[in-house]
Amino acid sequence: MFSAADHDFMARALRLARRGLTSTTPNPRVGCVIVMDGTVVGEGWHRRAGEPHAEVYALQAAGASARGATVYVTLEPCSHHGRTPPCANALIDAGVTRVVAAMRDPNPQVCGRGLSALTATGIVTQCGLMETEAGELNIGFVSRVTRGRPWVRLKLAASLDGKTALNNGVSQWITGPAARRDGHRWRARACAILSGIGTVRADDPRLSVRDVATERQPLKVVVDARLELPTHARVLAEGTVLVACAVADGANADALRRRGAELVYLPDGDGRVNLAALLTELGRRGVNELHVESGYRLSGALLRAGLVDELLLYLAPCLLGDAARGMFDLPELTSLDDQRRLKIRELRRIGDDLRVLARIIQSSVSR
Numbered sequence: 001m002f003s004a005a006d007h008d009f010m011a012r013a014l015r016l017a018r019r020g021l022t023s024t025t026p027n028p029r030v031g032c033v034i035v036m037d038g039t040v041v042g043e044g045w046h047r048r049a050g051e052p053h054a055e056v057y058a059l060q061a062a063g064a065s066a067r068g069a070t071v072y073v074t075l076e077p078c079s080h081h082g083r084t085p086p087c088a089n090a091l092i093d094a095g096v097t098r099v100v101a102a103m104r105d106p107n108p109q110v111c112g113r114g115l116s117a118l119t120a121t122g123i124v125t126q127c128g129l130m131e132t133e134a135g136e137l138n139i140g141f142v143s144r145v146t147r148g149r150p151w152v153r154l155k156l157a158a159s160l161d162g163k164t165a166l167n168n169g170v171s172q173w174i175t176g177p178a179a180r181r182d183g184h185r186w187r188a189r190a191c192a193i194l195s196g197i198g199t200v201r202a203d204d205p206r207l208s209v210r211d212v213a214t215e216r217q218p219l220k221v222v223v224d225a226r227l228e229l230p231t232h233a234r235v236l237a238e239g240t241v242l243v244a245c246a247v248a249d250g251a252n253a254d255a256l257r258r259r260g261a262e263l264v265y266l267p268d269g270d271g272r273v274n275l276a277a278l279l280t281e282l283g284r285r286g287v288n289e290l291h292v293e294s295g296y297r298l299s300g301a302l303l304r305a306g307l308v309d310e311l312l313l314y315l316a317p318c319l320l321g322d323a324a325r326g327m328f329d330l331p332e333l334t335s336l337d338d339q340r341r342l343k344i345r346e347l348r349r350i351g352d353d354l355r356v357l358a359r360i361i362q363s364s365v366s367r
Contacts, residue, residue: 002100002129009040009072010102010130013172016045016054017074017137018256023048023215026286028105028141032073034066034096041065048215053078059094067095074125079114088117098124102134105354107145112195130131140288143309149279150191150290154299155183155312156327163298163324172203178351180213183293186312188212190291192219192242192282195235196298197228197349203292206234211348219287220232223273223298225301231259244273244281275305300329303340303360311342313356 016031024030024046032054034042044057052060059066076159077087077099091099099118103113104127115125117314135142143151157175158164165171173180187193188209195207200222207220220241222229227250229242235241236259243256246267253263264281268274282290292302302308333339346357 001126005038006072006100006129009035009070009089010100012040012043013054013074014102014130014133014137016043017134019202020047021047021137022188024290025049025216026141026144028075028138028288030054030073032071034058034062034069034071036062036065036069041069045347053087055347056090059090062094069096070098070100071096072129073099074102074130075138076101076103076110077114077118078105078110079117086114086117088114091118092121092123096123099126099209100129101125101127102129103127103131106142117275121252129339137220138288140290144283144286144288147283149276149283149307150287151309151314152279152290152292152302152307153186153190153310154292154294154302154308155186156299157183157314157316158327159316159318159320159324161319161321161324163320165325166320167311167323167325174318174320175314175316175353176351177315179353179355180243182350182355183312183314184209184212187218187291188214190218190289191287192221192290194221194223194290194292194294196294197222197226198295198297199293200224200229200235202295204234205291206237208239218291219285221278221282221290223275223278225271225273226250226255227263229256229261231255236261246271246273261363272301275302275307279307296325296327299327303328304330308360310345310360311356311358313358314350315354315356317352 013031013033017029020029027049031045033040042058044054046054078087079088118125122281125351140151193207208217217239220239222237223244225246227245227247241261243263244266245263248265266274266277341361342358343361344358348355
């Protein structure tokens with residue numbers, strides 16, 4: 001169905017799409033390549049929301065050479081008016097004769113309509129070339145538009161015996177500088193970074209992207225049921241901070257608002273924050289990928305609630321002993337049948353540490 005040349009040009013489009021890895025939120029990352037007689041005549045990628053889509057940049061580069069050309073795009077061209085006009089119309093007006101899309105747009109406003117609009121004018125359309133790769137690139141966007149919540153990636157740094165902190169709470173630093181820098185790359189691609197009040201009070205993190213280039217800082221989210229966040233906390237020093245709480249107006253509420261924090265009231269009925277409701281709220285705000293860096297209690301609560309999709313685990317070549325804190329606060333199992341199964345997606349050495357990327361098998365995200 002697809003030739004070797006088709007694969008090469010779509011791979012090029014995917015590489016272009018990755019250039020928007022840290023900047024397109026809440027939009028998907030999309031790349032486009034226009035080819036005439038085996039030669040690339042135009043290419044582009046979506047840079048950020050509100051700016052032209054990948055197809056428009058590619059058409060501008062191709063000019064009149066787009067007439068009669070084949071277009072390779074990593075996501076089905078849009079067919080509706082959003083912040084920008086429909087890309088399907090632009091392709092039709094340019095006179096292209098064939099459009100190859102890696103995947104259909106899961107957005108109900110588009111899904112299938114873009115390709116149908118092209119087909120109706122006589123343009124040959126094909127879909128599914130390198131679909132898996134395209135889906136992985138936009139796994140958060142797919143999650144948000146199909147489930148109404150972001151893709152949740154839980155990052156952990158642990159010793160080889162699975163400990164994330166000493167019993168006294170000290171955790172800086174278990175892993176080496178290369179692993180920490182790599183962790184910031186994953187922060188940069190996320191739309192929001194989430195942590196809990198325990199971690200904020202113990203480590204006073206900034207929850208910002210550092211050491212790697214980025215065009216924007218993710219939204220910072222703190223789960224703080226009783227509004228105990230100190231007003232001098234470094235997380236409040238810069239950027240947008242959302243504090244999820246379970247009290248309507250604690251004594252600290254006004255002080256936090258004066259520091260620029262936005263408070264969102266999401267009680268679960270037991271004095272805690274409703275984590276599922278928080279993810280729905282983040283999805284409503286356009287968060288595609290949520291990067292979690294929290295202590296074992298919040299990590300365990302997210303896992304128990306079935307809200308974690310993926311683990312990003314850095315393992316350091318050291319041992320901290322049985323008294324140190326583990327990765328998750330989870331109930332005791334009495335049967336191995338109840339174990340939480342994972343699928344290892346990637347294993348890589350980062351400096352002196354190991355990076356493990358694993359999916360929660362129980363995750364039901366549409367792919």
